[in-house]
Amino acid sequence: MGDKHVGVAGGRVSSPRSVAIIGPFASGKTTLLEALLARTGAIGRQGSVDAKSSLGDSSDEARDHAMSVEANIATCTYKGENFTFIDCPGSVEFLHEGNSALNGVDIAVVVAEPDEKKTAALQLILKALEQRNIPHVLFLNKIDKATGSVRAMLQALQPASSVPMVLRQIPIWENGTATGYIDLALERAFVYQEGKPSKTIEVPDDERAREVEARYAMMEMLADHDDVLMEQLLEDEAPENDIIFGDLVQEMRRGEICPVFIGSAIKGNGIRRLLKCLRHDAPDIVDTRKRLGLKETDAVVQVLKTYQTSHGGKLSVARLFGGSLKEGALLYDSQGQEYRPSGLAQMQGLQPKKVTEAVAGDLVALGKLDGIETGMTLCVGAKPPKLLFVPSSPDPVLSKGISATERKDEVRLSTALAKLVDEDPSLTVTQVQSTGETVLDGQGEMHLRVALERLTGRYGLAVNSFEPRIPYKETIRGSTELRGRHKKQSGGHGQFGDVVLSIQPVPRGEGHSFNDTITGGVVPKQYIPSVREGVKEALEKGPLGFPVVDVGVTLKDGSYHAVDSSDQAFRMAGILAMKDGLKECKPVLLEPVDKVVVACPSETTARINAIVSGRRGQILGFDARADWDGWDEVEAMIPESELSDLIVELRSATAGVATFSRNFDHLAELSGKAADKVIESATVLA
Structure with missing residues (x-):
């Protein structure tokens, strides 16, 4: 150098x-x-x-x-x-x-x-x-x-x-x-x-x-x-x-x-x-x-940027704050884990130029440091480094579902997504259990577009992108008591399970409950867990097509057969009772509602309020943004289904600078044409 x-x-x-x-x-x-x-x-x-x-x-x-x-x-x-x-x-x-x-x-x-x-x-x-x-x-x-x-x-x-x-x-x-x-x-x-x-x-x-x-x-x-x-x-x-x-x-x-x-x-x-x-x-x-609180003897480097290159593999660009770093030297993290870069390079654009040594003040690209992330502090030598500040990644504001066009590429897609996130920590990848989808979250339309282009151009993957499904739920307004009987005879031992279930709503957010008031052994104790399992399975998809929440179930009565009864038979009896019973309990659709905080310049606050209201949002109030002259924060409750492209409209109204954070707050009933449309879509997908 x-x-x-x-x-x-x-x-x-x-x-x-x-x-x-x-x-x-x-x-x-x-x-x-x-x-x-x-x-x-x-x-x-x-x-x-x-x-x-x-x-x-x-x-x-x-x-x-x-x-x-x-x-x-x-x-x-x-x-x-x-x-x-x-x-x-x-x-x-x-x-x-x-x-x-x-x-x-x-x-x-x-x-x-x-x-x-x-x-x-x-x-x-x-x-x-x-x-x-x-x-x-x-x-x-x-x-x-x-x-x-x-x-x-x-x-x-x-x-x-x-x-x-x-x-x-x-x-x-x-x-x-x-x-x-x-x-x-x-x-x-x-x-x-x-x-x-x-x-x-x-x-x-x-x-x-x-x-x-x-x-x-x-x-x-x-x-x-x-x-x-x-x-x-x-x-x-x-x-x-x-x-x-x-x-x-x-x-x-x-x-x-x-x-x-x-x-x-x-x-x-x-x-x-x-x-x-x-x-x-x-x-x-x-x-x-001095500004960072380091001593002259602190021979530390901090990773400022990660590149995933097509030929040279992973490059971690770091600033050396003290001492010197020679080719082949060992680096250590705060836990004492040892790393040896495959080489040192100076970056000129996206082109690395091999060097043999870096001194205090240099920015140097460290080759193939697996396990090292952007922001990490490492020490030249075994002494634990003083950890330097790492900026937190901004909250994601836009999401896209993503899947490989061809099933054989699913593993490659998972690997490529991990590399994208390693290179850009403001991207996140989530596996949504309730919908079975892979969701890519980012900072806006262009951010996600570039990520998808990299998957195609850099990693040669054909991918589909789509709007992620909203995790709707359903619950019940009414109560019922219903018998579920599973009886089947097919030669030899048959199947027999018979239960009477009481189904009723419980307060929102309390989840599911299962109890039994069985007396006299009309349903043997060893079969009660199977009934519970059947109830749980039936709640995974209710009459409207969505997971059912906030339901209380009591096993009140039933009967059994000394030879033909089994765990499987009582599980099926529980499922049958629930399937029929939930239909009689006035099922209602629930949509997730998020608490959203929008940060925007004060002169645009009125426009932001109008945008929020136009998306069925309930404005809770707004106040000056702490330590930000001329900015406000607008708090609101907004249905999750209205958030998919909210950032696009917010930035259009604020010369590209607004942002927001969101957190799930509660489930709210959805009825009328809006509910009918959601249920119809779920039926088509099923």
Whole structure:
């Protein structure tokens, strides 16, 4: 990997830095990665997402949909220092990919468009960084397409951030187009040059007043955390540039401000200035260890991303926080379990490049570590590692039933699904006992579509997908007492079982009960368990076609034959009594109802309430979302049958940012045409 600790100007020694590129969907993150790699010489020319020539988003699924569907990793060298960039998906359906990687970064570059309609989506990104105290800067992309005041646009985006967004650069406008920028810290102006570094010029006279005003506004924000600077401003003293630069760096690293840079990734404008910021201002592995509570002696790695490759097998990409890791070295988990990677590699997009050693700060792909999952902490050496934070997977919001088209592929499907979940923990696979279906749960339409495409394209499986069945139940409103007699004579010993059962409803949620009041041995004790077994079997499918719940059964009477009675005969007698008896007890259909909590921007709450009500939902109330400025949480009871595509409608109403959690709450009676339709469908399926 070369010499990782390179001396730089001023005697500073830097370790490899890890940088997240993160931001809302379609903000230009992958294009920014291309621009950074091109300007550092890591790639020969800047690729294009639209032309499907980018190093990032090189998977078939990403290129087919022209969007990031997984984290992309690439390494470059800039002025003797090594940087690894993790380009994180921006769609809310794939955000967990970025959240898993954030533990392993020193700083994040948040890419945003000058579009206030993206404020809520930007807030999702910034919240994840703020909650984990990750230093970050904002790159206001597509400045070439911006109209109006950048400062006004920043004010519109400010509600997304809990800390001040501090503008470090302002554009130079010419005929409504940004032709360059003024660096407020350097007090220098730069003119963009296509394919070349920006040209330094004097601040134009007609921009001087705007520059002075914007610089003073920047210093006022910095002074909120620096009493010396505040005093200088109050006394109209001109602070030295070293103070300004020092405050910008330290306040960013402490999470007190979010510095803002401007540029255009697709045109390469502002990229070198961003690189210089990362080189001079970004924390290194020493600072990151302190933030994570690690000591210098903690030679630990955390797995940030798992790839299931078609040729190289499983790759676990991990950040090394201390020490060094050589090829063939052993790793240990917190239980002392031993692992030996099959090799070490550096990722450049989806292409691994073999290396022999990694040092503190490196991101390295570990080969074929079976049993290792994304988020796990491992130690180089037998000492138990300090466990690092692992973000929990978001609650699933959309489900699809899935089956192999050909029965012979069922085992292969199970194996492939396990690999998908290993690679993407925000997917879950559930075997639903009540319906016998395999259900794939995920974060939205595109998330599940990509998963299905991987099953077909990567694993060569033909699969069917369908709406999972709703686990309806039925119960009874009335009571009855009924005799069930099973009598059969076929030569030799016959079969005889005779029971009288009392059937009645019990309170909702109490389940089944079985008792007997047999006296005088009219049903011998050894046959009573068989009657119970028959009752239980009959309750598995009631007269409406669904499992029966909340029923009390009492065995009251019966008779037996000394020769022909048997366990089987009394089991059949119990089944017959129940089958006929349940029909007389006014059976009623029950549908599952979930308690749902929808998180949404406050300005969309009224629309969300209307959507919920339109899905037979009972709104319980709404309140401000804790620690989320400008967001609400709506609580409601919604029938499970109404939840299948709820997320699609919610996101359509909220510019793609709403989400929800759900938990089963109770069963509710369903009658009328809706019940008739469910029963008719069940009859067809049967």
